[in-house]
Amino acid sequence: VYLDGALVGYLEDVSRPAKETGILWYQWTAEAGPHTAEFRLDTEDVLGESDETNNTAELSFTVRSSGPGKGIIAGESIDGVQLGFTKDQVIETLGPPDERDEDGDFWYHSGIGAWFDENGRTYVILAAEPYPGITERGIGLGTPASQIVDKYGTDYTIKNLDEFPAYWYKDSGIAFSLDENNICVSIGIFAAGLSGPGGGIVAGKSIEDIEIGFTRGDVIDEVGEPLSIDEDGSFRYDAAVVQFDENNRVRFIMVVPPYSGITERGIWLGAVASQVKRKYGEDFRAEPMPEFSAYMFTYVKLGIAFMFDQESDICIAIAVFRPPAAKVAPAGAPSEAQETMRALWSASLNEL
Known part of the structure; x- marks a missing residue:
């Protein structure tokens, strides 16, 4: 041997x-x-x-064997560097940083990064290449997204972490950023309950911290009072519209510019139609909206829809809904998602 x-x-x-x-x-x-x-x-x-x-x-x-005192512990530490450490404590643990960015955050050639809050204490600790360690559930860099979900479940939102879309497990205090092939390229830990930077869109589930099925009170608790309320009771915010069903629960969420979040597959407002098809596939319903010089791709089974400018093919709105709620309309008839998006978009134009 x-x-x-x-x-x-x-x-x-x-x-x-x-x-x-x-x-x-x-x-x-x-x-x-x-x-x-x-x-x-x-x-x-x-x-x-x-x-x-x-x-x-x-x-x-x-x-991938982290060893005593090493490894990634969700909501606690990476290689002995704990959340809440001062800069001096980080240096005592890992030595002087190899780099410091303009915000004063630390970076090591081992792949570890430490982000500090306004009080000079770590609030996010990051592991990127070439870091060899693993989490307490056996996840390391290079792990496919499917294995992350197997170990940590589906209770995540999509956030931006280290310039990549990430599965943000708010309650566990850990996030996994993914490249375009859905492979883990960095792992971050933070205090459990932290909503995190940026935002994200999860098909059929949520946009930012607003989830399908939330009550009106839930929405207000998460993002505050709406800027205005439509005649049908929909809440309007700076870059989002939230529509409710007959039971006063969220059934449809739409975002428009200047919203800057991304979907779990890396699509953002400003992406083009070909990018959406490459990320989400061809199983969509193409629906024209000539009155707005626009058209839609509705992924009924996934619970997500994209609206594009007809001339530039640029995405100008994204909406999520619960998949079973979007009934498949007969050929030639508009889908429920299209009718909802048309009404909300029309109301948006009337407010301008």
């Missing part, structure tokens, strides 16, 4: 009957980082074989 090119162990007098298989065990104490293991059989050509070329096998892998 060779590890990273060095012989680390061997077994003698290994025998197996012809045409039978077996398992040989070799124990090794792992060290964090990338490794290559090579297994060689009959290295001295003792056995006569018809094929001598299949006696070796090679495996490359990465060990």
Whole structure:
């Protein structure tokens, strides 16, 4: 057995009957980082074989083992740096930072970053490449989004973290930013309950901290009193409209410029139609809105709709709704989502 090119162990007098298989065990104490293991059989050509070329096998892998006092603990620490630490305490733990940005935040070549609040204490701690550690649930950099959801569940919102869309687990105090392939590229921890920077759109679920199914009181508790209320009772904010059903629960949320958040698949106001199709696929209902020189892509099954300027193909509004509530209309008839978006957009124009 060779590890990273060095012989680390061997077994003698290994025998197996012809045409039978077996398992040989070799124990090794792992060290964090990338490794290559090579297994060689009959290295001295003792056995006569018809094929001598299949006696070796090679495996490359990465060990993610944080070690004592290391690793990522949601809502608490990364490698011993705790939330609430002063700059001096961070330096005592990790040493002087390799870089300091214009805000005074610390960055280390190990991949760890420490963001400080107005009192000079850490409120977000970040792990990015080449950080090798993992969370207490076994998630590290390079993990697919599907595995993150398997370990942490679906109770997240979409926020901006380190210039990427992130799954923000507010109640757990941890966030995972994802690249365009939905692979984790950084992990941040913060005090449980922190709403986080930026904002986000989750299809069929929420925009920012407003969720489908919220009562009017819930909405006000989260984002404050509306700037105005439409005739149908919809709440209007600077860049959002919230519509309620007959039970006074949120059924439809629409955002318009200057809203700057992004969807869980990285789409924002200002993206073009081709980008939306690339991220969300072709299973949408294309719906014209000629009275506004616009058109819509409605993803009924996902619970999200995008409105585009007809001339530039630029996204000018995004809405979310509960998927079952958006009935599939007969061919040629407008969908429920389109009718709602048309009414809200028309009311928006009347206010201008």
